[in-house]
Amino acid sequence: IMSLFGEVPQATPVAVFKLSNDFKEDANPKKVNLGVGAYRTDEGQPWVLPVVKKVEKIIVADNSLNHEYLAILGLPEFRSSASKIALGEDSPAIQENRVGAVQCLGGTGALKMGAEFLRRWYNGNDNTKTPVYVSAPTWENHNAVFANAGFEDVRPYKYWDAEKRGLDLDGFLGDLESAPKHSIFVLHACAHNPTGTDPTHVEWMQVAEVMKRRKLFVFFDSAYQGFASGCLDKDAWAVRYFVTQGFEMFCAQSFSKNFGLYNERVGNLTIVARDSDNLKRVLSQMEKIVRVTWSNPPSQGARLVAITLNTPELFAEWKDNVKTMADRVLLMRASLQAKLQALETPGTWDHITQQIGMFSFTGLNPKQVEYMIKERSIYLMASGRINMCGLTTKNIDYVAESIHETVVNVQ
Numbered sequence: 001i002m003s004l005f006g007e008v009p010q011a012t013p014v015a016v017f018k019l020s021n022d023f024k025e026d027a028n029p030k031k032v033n034l035g036v037g038a039y040r041t042d043e044g045q046p047w048v049l050p051v052v053k054k055v056e057k058i059i060v061a062d063n064s065l066n067h068e069y070l071a072i073l074g075l076p077e078f079r080s081s082a083s084k085i086a087l088g089e090d091s092p093a094i095q096e097n098r099v100g101a102v103q104c105l106g107g108t109g110a111l112k113m114g115a116e117f118l119r120r121w122y123n124g125n126d127n128t129k130t131p132v133y134v135s136a137p138t139w140e141n142h143n144a145v146f147a148n149a150g151f152e153d154v155r156p157y158k159y160w161d162a163e164k165r166g167l168d169l170d171g172f173l174g175d176l177e178s179a180p181k182h183s184i185f186v187l188h189a190c191a192h193n194p195t196g197t198d199p200t201h202v203e204w205m206q207v208a209e210v211m212k213r214r215k216l217f218v219f220f221d222s223a224y225q226g227f228a229s230g231c232l233d234k235d236a237w238a239v240r241y242f243v244t245q246g247f248e249m250f251c252a253q254s255f256s257k258n259f260g261l262y263n264e265r266v267g268n269l270t271i272v273a274r275d276s277d278n279l280k281r282v283l284s285q286m287e288k289i290v291r292v293t294w295s296n297p298p299s300q301g302a303r304l305v306a307i308t309l310n311t312p313e314l315f316a317e318w319k320d321n322v323k324t325m326a327d328r329v330l331l332m333r334a335s336l337q338a339k340l341q342a343l344e345t346p347g348t349w350d351h352i353t354q355q356i357g358m359f360s361f362t363g364l365n366p367k368q369v370e371y372m373i374k375e376r377s378i379y380l381m382a383s384g385r386i387n388m389c390g391l392t393t394k395n396i397d398y399v400a401e402s403i404h405e406t407v408v409n410v411q
Helices: 015-025 050-061 076-087 106-121 141-148 169-178 201-213 237-244 276-291 300-310 312-342 366-376 396-409
Strands: 099-105 132-136 154-158 184-188 217-222 249-254 266-272 359-361 385-387
Touching (some): 076 099, 076 249, 099 106, 106 276
Parallel strands (some): 184 217, 217 249
C-alpha cells in the first residue's frame, strides 16, 4: 500500500546536532567537541550553576506552588525582572510604563514571537515584503525563523571582514544607509554569534544614528548577557543606548547560557513601545499569537530565574556564577592564542583574544575544518566557529597543535 507520506523528502539534519552525533560515534580517545553551543567545565562536563541548585530546592519546598496554567503571556515576575536586566533597573522606558514582555520558549521562541507579530502588524498588515536584514554571517537559525514567519525577503547585511578578521563597519553602515525605510534589522546585543566580534560603543552610536534617520526597526537578539564580559550591565550597553535614543524595539532574551538552563527553554521577548497605550495593543495581539503557538508557557525555568533575579543574595550569587563561566572562557582564549604564537602558526591569531563570548571565529576555511574533523577528531562548525568552552587545560595543547598542523598542511 502507498503511504500518505511517500512524497515527503528527507530533510538535511540540523548541522550542530549532527556534529554532536558524529562526535559521539568517533572512537578516537583524543576527540574534542568544539561545536556544541553550551558551557562546559574544565573537566569537559555540563555545569549546573550552584545558584540554580539552591533555587530548585526552594521551589520543591514551597507548598504554595501548583501546576495551574500561568497567564498567557507568562509569569509576571519573570517577565518584569527579565526586562529589567536587559534595560536596567532605572530605565526611563520602564518608569514610563512603556515596556512589556512575553515569556517565550527560549531565545528562539522570543525571535519567533517577534517575527510573527511583525509580519502580521508592522509596516502595514500582513506585510510579507518588508525586508529583514541579518548579519553576514549570523546564527544559522535567524534566516529560517523569519522566513518561516512568512517574510519573503530575508537579506544579509555586511558585518564580518574576513581579511582583517574584524568588523566591516563601513559595509555595515552602507547597508543601513541603502536599506529600504522600515526594514527590520536583527542585531546581536553582545558576543556576536558566530564571529565573537562586537561593535565598540562609538560604532554602536554610528549604527543607531543611521537607523534612526532611516526609520529602521531594531530587533535585538540577546542570548549571552553576562557571558561576554562577565558583567551584565556592560553586555547590555547597546540595547540600553538604543532605548535612550528613543527607539521602539524588540529584544529577544535567552537564559539558556547565562543560567545554564538549556533544556528548560527560558526566553523572554522585551518590547519597548512609544507609550503605554501602544504597548497595551501590542501585548493584546501577542496573546493571540501565543494562544495558537504554545498556548501557555512552562513555569519551572521561568520561576527559577524570577526567584533568582528578585532575591538580592541569590542575584549576587548568580552574577558570581556567570563571572565564573565568563572568566574560564577568557582564560581559554588567552591560552589558545599563546600556544599558537609559541608554535609560530602561520597567520595572525590576535583575533582569538579580541573576540568575546562563547565563540571564536577562527578563520579556518571549510577544507581545513574537514581536515580537523577527519584527521584530528576535532569537531567544529564548517564556518570555522569554535566554542571556547570545549577547550580544557587537558585538551588545549592537542587542539593548538592540530590547528597548527592544519594551517601548515591545508590551504
